[in-house]
Amino acid sequence: MTLLTFLPLSALIVIFALGVILNRHPIRSALCLAVTLFLLAVMFVFLDAHLVAALQIIVYAGAILVLFLFVIMLLNLEADIPQRRRRNLTIAATAAGLVFAGVALRPFLGSDAGLPGVGMSGPVPDTFGTAAAIGQRLFTHFVLPFEVTSVLLLVAVLGAVVLAKKKIG
């Protein structure tokens, strides 16, 4: 991936991410989020993470976004009323965000020299990021977290059903 593709792609990602938090209507926020997630999937493809890119579209842009849109339409939310200006809060949040960005980026300023690893320009093995390779890693080295994940999903399913139920018992 060259700068010529990276910069427009990241600019689009940032614009649509801003659209998520600045749109007054939740539906528009959700649609902006869909575009952001899709563009991130494109970014993952350029980073040789093919399975992750596919999962990103299926799980995020598919399942999670549909859930969001479904709830927004189910609750029939209208646009937020433009309430009293909360300029102070916005300024404080933005300042805090910029400070955080500065602190988080400080170790990475300059070149990649400090980062361990082979770098972005070297050749990539054919199996890198494929379903077979990730599955192998997942079912050997990460098999315990994988099993814990299944418990998490079970609890989430039960919790969602119980919470959304009208009357229990």
Place this chain on the structure above:
Amino acid sequence: MVPATYYIALSVLLFVIGAIGFLIRRNLIVMFMSIELMLNAANLAFVAFARHQLSMDGQVIVFFVMTVAAAEVAVGLAILIALFRHRETLNADEVRMLRW
């Protein structure tokens, strides 16, 4: 080739946008979407580091992050539905029973 630093910068930017959105918006659903933005920023950093080190562990972690995000959204939206049923509102300022 784009250095890894650029991806980290984009990831931090996305995370900060999500954090600011969480702080300035009062609509609980939009706050939820901001959390998703932050999770995705972390995913981007993981994938970039995985590529930089040519190690697939980062991509496996992304898999787990997605699972946790899906579980979180399912439970969170169920809570929002229950909340809306009781209070007829999704404004975070109007839900103050557990605040001091």
